[in-house]
Amino acid sequence: MTQPLPAPEADRPAVTGKVPDDLLRVSDLDPPTLAELLDLAADMKEEPLGWERDLRGGAIGCVFEKPSTRTRVSLATAAHRLGMTAIVLNRQELQLGHGETVADTARVLSSYLDAITVRTFDHATVEQMADAATVPVVNALSNTHHPCQSLADLLALREHFGALAGMTAAFIGDGTSNTCNSFLAACAASGMHLTIAAPPGYETDMDILRKARELMTHTGGSVSLTTEPIEAVGAAQAVYAEVWVPMDRHHEREARTEHLAAYRVDDALLAHAPREAVVMHCLPAVRGQEITSEVLDGPRSLVWRQAANRLPTAQAALHTLITTARRHTT
Numbered sequence: 001m002t003q004p005l006p007a008p009e010a011d012r013p014a015v016t017g018k019v020p021d022d023l024l025r026v027s028d029l030d031p032p033t034l035a036e037l038l039d040l041a042a043d044m045k046e047e048p049l050g051w052e053r054d055l056r057g058g059a060i061g062c063v064f065e066k067p068s069t070r071t072r073v074s075l076a077t078a079a080h081r082l083g084m085t086a087i088v089l090n091r092q093e094l095q096l097g098h099g100e101t102v103a104d105t106a107r108v109l110s111s112y113l114d115a116i117t118v119r120t121f122d123h124a125t126v127e128q129m130a131d132a133a134t135v136p137v138v139n140a141l142s143n144t145h146h147p148c149q150s151l152a153d154l155l156a157l158r159e160h161f162g163a164l165a166g167m168t169a170a171f172i173g174d175g176t177s178n179t180c181n182s183f184l185a186a187c188a189a190s191g192m193h194l195t196i197a198a199p200p201g202y203e204t205d206m207d208i209l210r211k212a213r214e215l216m217t218h219t220g221g222s223v224s225l226t227t228e229p230i231e232a233v234g235a236a237q238a239v240y241a242e243v244w245v246p247m248d249r250h251h252e253r254e255a256r257t258e259h260l261a262a263y264r265v266d267d268a269l270l271a272h273a274p275r276e277a278v279v280m281h282c283l284p285a286v287r288g289q290e291i292t293s294e295v296l297d298g299p300r301s302l303v304w305r306q307a308a309n310r311l312p313t314a315q316a317a318l319h320t321l322i323t324t325a326r327r328h329t330t
């Protein structure tokens with residue numbers, strides 16, 4: 001039996017808000033545009049195919065200086081579903097790894113590609129890439145920001161709870177992490193109330209906090225800080241566990257494991273959370289360290305949905321950024 005053809009994009013919803021040139025951090029999206037992007041991602045999740053008319057024949061580059069499972073595969077699959085190809089470029093395979101500047105690389109890649117996605121260490125590298133590129137640059141994770149993850153997190157929360165505004169969440173552990181910084185910005189844009197429980201030395205950057213608080217005065221959200229995980233989860237509808245050792249900090253493994261030992265999300269901690277609380281994690285998880293297997297695989301886990309939502313949110317972000325950029329250049 002032949003399947004009915006999906007509706008052409010002209011009849012489909014699109015993001016009409018203020019679309020940024022690049023997606024380097026969550027705050028590049030103003031709150032209404034972020035909400036529209038989530039709407040589009042929800043549509044793409046329900047009907048993933050039939051969006052390739054505008055971008056068929058295009059290509060994205062995935063410049064990856066760190067390992068990646070979810071981000072690389074979701075971006076590449078999203079590109080494929082939009083009729084594009086994805087070229088994965090590891091640092092050592094590029095002249096970038098042998099002395100060519102980030103700016104020169106960006107300039108040249110822009111003449112072949114419709115978007116450049118970058119996973120790197122210093123956030124300044126993503127900024128340099130975006131400054132020199134003439135196509136959209138998407139931050140596929142830097143040491144300070146992970147916007148692609150936050151889009152998937154918000155979609156998962158919205159699907160589960162229905163609405164984001166007024167929701168309460170707790171982030172447990174490393175308050176300096178890229179995931180924490182971006183989740184904070186996502187909560188700020190969505191009018192959510194976040195408590196970050198981090199040990200001394202792992203506190204969220206004051207400037208990132210200040211910007212989130214500023215936005216929260218408009219969206220109605222709030223952020224508070226504590227060193228006590230039990231206090232943080234007390235009213236939390238979502239409890240976010242974070243890796244103790246990020247992928248570029250293996251040399252700090254021993255110290256981090258010691259400092260963050262009291263920041264494990266397990267059944268004992270969740271006994272202090274509301275009955276409805278769900279558990280989040282960006283993955284990869286170290287089972288038995290920052291989260292137990294019982295929790296990760298248990299009925300409160302939203303983790304697999306977060307991971308699955310990387311695909312439709314990547315699809316929505318790429319489609320929106322690239323089609324907007326093309327409109328601006330024609």
Ligand SMILES: NC(=O)NCCC[C@H](N)C(=O)O
Pocket residue numbers: 070071141149177178179243245246247248282283284
């Ligand atoms: N979902 C992901 O993209 N996970 C990558 C690991 C994130 C973690 N915060 C890290 O930087 O190592």
